[in-house]
Amino acid sequence: MLGSLVVLPYVVYGAIATLGSFLIVSIHHWHRQMWRLLYSQGWVWLALGLGIGVVLSEAPGESALQVLNFVPFFVFYAAIAVALPTFSRPLQTLHHWGLATLIATVPINLAAGVEFYLRSPSSISRWGGLPWLQWLYLKTDYGHRASAVFGHPNALANYMVIVFGLGLGLCAHYLSRPELRAKSPWVCGATALVLAGIFCSGSRSGLLIAGLQLLLFGGLMRPFRYIFWAGLGAIALLIVSALIWGVGGRSLPEAFTTAVLRLSVWQLALDMIPHHPWFGTGLGTFKLLYNPANFPVAGDFLPHAHNLWLMLAAETGVPVALGFTALVGWILGRNVYALASTPMSPATRALLGGYLAGFGGTTAFAIFDLAFYDGRINILGWLVLGSLQAITGLAPKFGTKSA
Numbered sequence: 514m515l516g517s518l519v520v521l522p523y524v525v526y527g528a529i530a531t532l533g534s535f536l537i538v539s540i541h542h543w544h545r546q547m548w549r550l551l552y553s554q555g556w557v558w559l560a561l562g563l564g565i566g567v568v569l570s571e572a573p574g575e576s577a578l579q580v581l582n583f584v585p586f587f588v589f590y591a592a593i594a595v596a597l598p599t600f601s602r603p604l605q606t607l608h609h610w611g612l613a614t615l616i617a618t619v620p621i622n623l624a625a626g627v628e629f630y631l632r633s634p635s636s637i638s639r640w641g642g643l644p645w646l647q648w649l650y651l652k653t654d655y656g657h658r659a660s661a662v663f664g665h666p667n668a669l670a671n672y673m674v675i676v677f678g679l680g681l682g683l684c685a686h687y688l689s690r691p692e693l694r695a696k697s698p699w700v701c702g703a704t705a706l707v708l709a710g711i712f713c714s715g716s717r718s719g720l721l722i723a724g725l726q727l728l729l730f731g732g733l734m735r736p737f738r739y740i741f742w743a744g745l746g747a748i749a750l751l752i753v754s755a756l757i758w759g760v761g762g763r764s765l766p767e768a769f770t771t772a773v774l775r776l777s778v779w780q781l782a783l784d785m786i787p788h789h790p791w792f793g794t795g796l797g798t799f800k801l802l803y804n805p806a807n808f809p810v811a812g813d814f815l816p817h818a819h820n821l822w823l824m825l826a827a828e829t830g831v832p833v834a835l836g837f838t839a840l841v842g843w844i845l846g847r848n849v850y851a852l853a854s855t856p857m858s859p860a861t862r863a864l865l866g867g868y869l870a871g872f873g874g875t876t877a878f879a880i881f882d883l884a885f886y887d888g889r890i891n892i893l894g895w896l897v898l899g900s901l902q903a904i905t906g907l908a909p910k911f912g913t914k915s916a
Contacts, residue, residue, distance in 0.1 A: 518610060547591040551587060555840050567796070571795050583796075598903050607865070608683075611868070616703060621669075625661045629659045629715075659710070671882070671890050673710050674722050678867055678869070679867045685866075686860050724747075728748075781807055781815070783823065792830040795828060797828065800817065820880060841876075841898070849869065852904075
């Protein structure tokens with residue numbers, strides 16, 4: 514698992530192969546427990562609903578392909594949730610997973626900073642003619658926005674908001690333990706670099722969510738109010754940077770103006786829901802069925818509804834959308850209650866709270882955009898959700914003495 518998390522952003526198919534071996538071993542050892550969890554929580558019924566949606570889809574082949582973004586990850590979630598409690602030191606495992614994920618992003622965020630600089634208009638005119646930089650300018654042009662190894666700036670931002678939540682938890686964890694405090698500057702520096710990477714992506718959603726993660730983590734987790742104040746400083750720095758360089762090359766007024774177009778996309782999805790409210794039009798069919806004449810920017814292609822809940826309601830039907838929301842919300846609610854009501858050391862609470870902040874980040878990102886089509890984001894998101902499910906059951910064992 515550690516090796517997979519380190520190479521995940523770079524060699525996604527290699528990570529999928531190693532994670533697949535973990536999944537096979539988990540099914541061999543804990544298939545009964547995994548089935549019980551999937552059945553009792555309702556994942557089996559969601560999978561059945563998605564399967565019916567494929568049969569009734571306007572484009573069955575496309576929908577069958579898109580189901581692979583969901584159903585296999587239900588099983589992966591169950592494997593993480595069942596396997597983690599069997600480890601001899603699950604808290605240390607969570608620490609290692611979070612740290613490996615954070616460290617793996619350091620080169621990516623450094624590269625994003627370089628790409629952000631080289632994609633500025635002045636740098637293009639100055640360095641654009643150099644042969645060894647032609648690979649950068651031959652990539653898809655997203656303007657003054659970095660995409661690094663992810664191929665799209667929003668995918669970079671979505672992955673990084675998960676890592677940023679994990680990083681916040683690790684920062685507080687290291688600062689709360691005297692024996693680890695000497696290493697805290699490195700962890701805090703890597704987390705700050707993640708924030709810089711989100712800024713270089715030019716994602717308005719990513720910047721907004723990172724700011725909320727800073728404020729909520731520092732404000733709600735009382736021992737870590739210093740993160741709240743550090744967050745205010747970081748948000749002020751981001752605002753100043755946006756005023757100077759804009760957001761992805763767009764001035765702030767322009768960024769807010771173009772954000773209104775997202776409402777038009779949502780309206781297209783809302784208009785589709787009443788026509789097929791029970792089973793939807795089939796996963797992946799929004800891009801095939803929406804009327805381009807109803808979108809104000811002629812010639813723009815819309816691959817999805819830019820909102821997870823509207824996408825699910827339009828493409829899988831309202832019952833599946835409500836069931837998915839209720840199930841994930843129930844898992845998160847139980848986790849929040851367990852963290853709030855169980856006595857544990859500040860260092861332990863910080864580490865576990867980081868996982869909650871990481872998943873909260875990708876959930877919030879799904880309000881404005883959908884990047885889970887990138888397997889790296891899907892894998893990390895479901896791994897964190899499975900960890901949260903395991904944490905809920907393990908919370909009583911993470912008392913002050915054991916931590």
